[in-house]
Amino acid sequence: MGRFNQGSLVVSSSPHIMDNVNTTRIMLDVLIALIPAFIMSGFIFGPRALLLTITCIAACVVFEAGFQYLIKKDSTITDLSAVLTGTLLGFNLPSSLPFWMAVVGSFVAIVVVKQIFGGIGQNFANPAITARIVLLVSFATPMTTWPLPNQLLGTVDAVTGATPLGILNMGTDLAALPSNMDLFLGYVGGSLGETSAIALLLGGIYLIWRKVIEPSIPLAFIGTVFIFALLTGQDPIFHIFAGGVMLGAFFMATDYVTSPRLTSGKIIFGIGCGLLTMVIRLYGSYPEGVSFAILLMNILTPQIDMLLRRRTYGGVKI
């Protein structure tokens, strides 16, 4: 009865309009949120820090594209998730780490943790965190040699020293602990992207404002660290600004794929991350525990998801 040739009209299921948020836009937002910390890493640890992060990004993108080419899958590098993994991995390394080790880490993150399990959305653990732990276990000395800040024109032989948590862990020279203001700004030893709490907070607020993340995980994570420190007679401000708590709470623990889906699960996940971090910091032999805490909670995520029930409209628990 009509005037249209067959096939000239698109027939698809409703809805016929969609929100303009897509995976690429989400990844881009997280990358934008990481820009302040990236710039600060350059100020604090010098141009080599920037170069190391860029190396990780390039290696991650090349590994992703190369692996997908080899297994004849469509390339997903345009969704920017490999760029994000590279950035986060870079941020978790000491700025003096040899470049080839960073490339090894990128291989672990993209090929071993992400692609072999099926690519984006399928990995059970956060690729950047797992890669960092693999590097820490494999190359213990270079991964725990911390260049000190203000080496603006620093060379590879720059002055090194302990991180604030390292000082606390050894417990011998507590007077050498930096002020909380230095911690807040980030002028302390540590992984190149984790030290500047202010820069990471800015990024975290941006993510919450853009509704990329819910505040539940960061609040539960940081809150637990704060309360744990308070209860054990530690300086809570020191503990939330030191080490990887800010980077971990806002950018690593909030990884969608490896954190629980319901808000209640996210709170449990955040509390778990905070508890494990503090237990490792105070009672373990490693000075810092954020990476291990997040990895362990990643592994528990399916169990958290399975145990939690949701009450639907009409009163059925699913």
Add this chain to the structure above:
Amino acid sequence: MSIFSKHLPAVHVEHHKYTADSPTEKMPVPDKVYISMAQHIGAPCQPKVAVGDLVKVGQVIGDTEAFVSAPIHSSVSGKVTAIEKNLTMSGIWDLIVTIATDKKQEVLEGLAPPQVDDKDSFIKAVRASGLVGLGGAAFPTHIKFNPKNLDEVDSFIINGAECEPYLTADYRTMMENSELLVNGLKNILKYLKIKRGIIGIESNKAPAINKLRAMVKDTPEIEVMELKAVYPQGGERVLIYETTGREIPIGKLPADIGAIVSNISSVVALETYIETGMPLIAKKVTVAGNAIRTPKNIEAPIGTQVNQLIEFCGGYKRIPRKLIMGGPMMGAAIYDDGMTVNKNTSGILAFDEESASVPKETSCINCGRCIRTCPMLLMPALLAKAYEAKDVEQLQKLNVALCMECGCCSYVCPAKKQLSFTNKLGKRLVMEGGKK
């Protein structure tokens, strides 16, 4: 419905209500109308006319003895030229009565207001009016208004949310037929003996809220309630929750929790019949979308073809690539503009190439947006996985039957997964008992 909010989850969609201030235009009677005999949920009607018969406006041309049904009336005067089988847009065959119009619009002799003095005569009148749920569901109204436990019903809720983007026909009805609306509601409350009448309207329709509030200020049993302008505020379960705070338990009907919901246009159509005897023969339809030259609200005889309405709007401005019957969130894409306006048609949308393109699906990243957005508090991401695995047990456990296909999950999905569609398929799979 988190612990911090007494509202169900919803999405903020752009309203695009460009035709809100366009008064309804009555379109000229087309040369031919094609009236479907299956315009409601339930048993289709049998034609009561034969080829060659002369028919008048308001004459019954289709009816059936089956309980779940409503009669169908001629929207025009003219001559029946064909009664043929035709494939509807929902993929079933039904009978179409074709009437060549004489353009005189002669009304059936003896058409008079019905005798209504109690509940039974009222319900009889509801059926005789041909009324079905005009909001889209097309469930025969005389059944909905007469549940077994009518004495337990204390709230009659009129759905004036019109939460679908683009559509403004209900809004125009509220503005142009407010007398009929209020009188219709008063009659419903009177004959069905229901204590309270609620008209729920989204806050983006302030003139309608103000107008109706002024009209019922001396009628304490009727309340005009302002709703947040979010989608899907007009879903039956959502509307009941937002206006009364009640939830319909699984497997129950609105009447079981004391509520009956009806659409704005339905109440107006009913009151028109009560006052004049003219049954449901025309429909107010919003014709809009970026491929339409002049979007309008049109009153069209039932059985008018989509292309006639679009011509009345000046035709296409751009090459149309998608035609939708209904709103953009729940409407059905049609493959042909020869489809007709039925009782439950509320909108016709035409979109150009760019708006019609269906984005490519990518992998689920477990972001949880669909879960946070589902007004029924389901978990669409998990339902999709269960459907992919053809896991009927899991689909049932996740309560797929509760999905109302509002489309919120698909709307928010950053991976552009057609989650709402998957749920539709999942429901069918469960009904078929999971035959692989």
